[in-house]
Amino acid sequence: MATIRRFFVEKAEEETRLTGDEYSHAKNVLRLKEGDELILLDGSGKEYDAIVRKVDKKEMVCSILRSRLSEKESKTPIKLLIGALKGDKTELVVQKAVELGVAEIGVFSSRFCSAYMNDNKLERLNKVSKEAAKQCLRAVAPKVTYYPSLREALESCKEYKNKLFACEFAEKSDVSLHTLSGSCALAVGSEGGFSQEEFLLAKEIGFAGISLGKRILRAETAAIVFCGIAAFVTGELE
Ligand code: SAM
Numbered sequence: 001m002a003t004i005r006r007f008f009v010e011k012a013e014e015e016t017r018l019t020g021d022e023y024s025h026a027k028n029v030l031r032l033k034e035g036d037e038l039i040l041l042d043g044s045g046k047e048y049d050a051i052v053r054k055v056d057k058k059e060m061v062c063s064i065l066r067s068r069l070s071e072k073e074s075k076t077p078i079k080l081l082i083g084a085l086k087g088d089k090t091e092l093v094v095q096k097a098v099e100l101g102v103a104e105i106g107v108f109s110s111r112f113c114s115a116y117m118n119d120n121k122l123e124r125l126n127k128v129s130k131e132a133a134k135q136c137l138r139a140v141a142p143k144v145t146y147y148p149s150l151r152e153a154l155e156s157c158k159e160y161k162n163k164l165f166a167c168e169f170a171e172k173s174d175v176s177l178h179t180l181s182g183s184c185a186l187a188v189g190s191e192g193g194f195s196q197e198e199f200l201l202a203k204e205i206g207f208a209g210i211s212l213g214k215r216i217l218r219a220e221t222a223a224i225v226f227c228g229i230a231a232f233v234t235g236e237l238e
Contacts, residue, residue, distance in 0.1 A: 004049075005030055005038050006134045008141065012042040012067070016050065018060040021127075026052075026060055038062065041139050045073050070139030074101035076234040077183040079160060081106040081153045082223050083190025084115040091128045093223045098132035098142055100227045101236050105129065105144045108153035112192025117146050150198055154205045157185030164230075165207035166222050168193050174208035180233040188223040 007022045018026055018040075026032045032052050040048040040062065047070050054061040080097045084090060084107050097105055107117060107125065125144040133141035147153035157163055161182035164175070168189070187207060194202075199209065212222055231237050 005032070006041055006047075006137070007038060008041050008043065008130055008134075010042070012040050012044075012046070012048045012064060014064060015053070016040055016048075016062045016064060018062060019058065023058065023060050027055060032060065040064065041133075041141075043140055045070055045139050047139050070137075072136070072138045073140055074103065074231070074234075074236040076231075076236055077103040077160070078227065078230050078234070078236075079104040079106065079157055079183075079185045080223060080227055081108055081147075081157070081185065081187040083108055083110050083113045083150075083188065083192075083219065084117050085190055085219055086115045089220045090115070090121075090125060093220050094125050094128045094144060095132040096224045097227050098129050098138065099136045100224075100231045101138075102142055102227055102231075103140075105142050106147050106153045106156060107144060108147040108150050110150040110190065110192075110198060111195050113190040114192060115190065122146050150194075151201060151205075154187060154202055154207060157187075159183070160185035162230075163187075163202075163205070163207040164210045164226075165194075165199070165202040166212055166226055167199050167202075167209045168216055169196075169199070170209040170211045173210045175210070177210065177229055177233060180230060182234075184230045184234065186223075186226045186230055188219060188226055191219050 036052045040050050046067050048067045049065045050062040053063050080102050130141040162184040165187045
């Protein structure tokens with residue numbers, strides 16, 4: 001059975017217009033035409049069944065038939081903070097974190113970070129988030145935010161119950177990951193890792209040091225594993 005295609009829109013109304021990239025993809029790549037069905041997503045967690053009414057030069061007019069709350073969204077909020085990575089590794093981490101149900105993603109610069117961020121890269125990461133959300137049938141694409149410093153990134157997690165800092169030089173974990181419950185904020189360093197001062201800063205802000213074992217994992221491995229562990233233990237992979 002062909003998958004009904006999913007598109008993000010600013011606002012889902014009785015009559016909704018598909019514009020921009022979403023319009024181009026629908027019209028030029030998927031060749032959607034009048035009468036075709038599609039699913040619209042407005043980021044509220046709802047899915048809207050819709051039908052194409054009219055295809056114009058710059059927009060596709062769709063009528064909404066019915067809506068429902070997506071059952072694909074996690075109930076336990078998980079926020080991933082990742083140091084900016086080289087090449088397209090940050091995109092890989094964003095894609096996997098979205099598939100694992102993460103609610104928010106923050107990319108930060110820190111002392112040993114050798115990759116830089118700019119508006120184009122951030123826009124690209126948010127596009128990767130949208131595409132990954134559509135692929136895994138989520139109704140929400142986690143927003144990717146850039147934090148120019150580790151402190152700002154860590155302080156953005158104040159409302160998270162479990163604040164967990166993956167530290168490559170932590171002898172052991174300050175808390176057990178086996179008994180996690182409630183929202184989780186996960187911090188993972190870039191290829192260069194963290195400094196002792198950054199580890200102390202994280203503790204000061206209320207993060208627990210977490211060891212992910214005796215081997216040194218690549219940053220992207222650590223980020224994906226950490227999200228997987230948090231999602232599994234909090235029941236989001238059932
Ligand atoms: N530059 C560091 C070194 O050579 O020791 C390695 C940093 S590692 C590539 C990137 C990040 O992954 C670390 O900052 C940490 O957040 C996480 N990480 C990797 N291995 C880990 C481990 N065994 N325990 C906890 N965190 C780990």
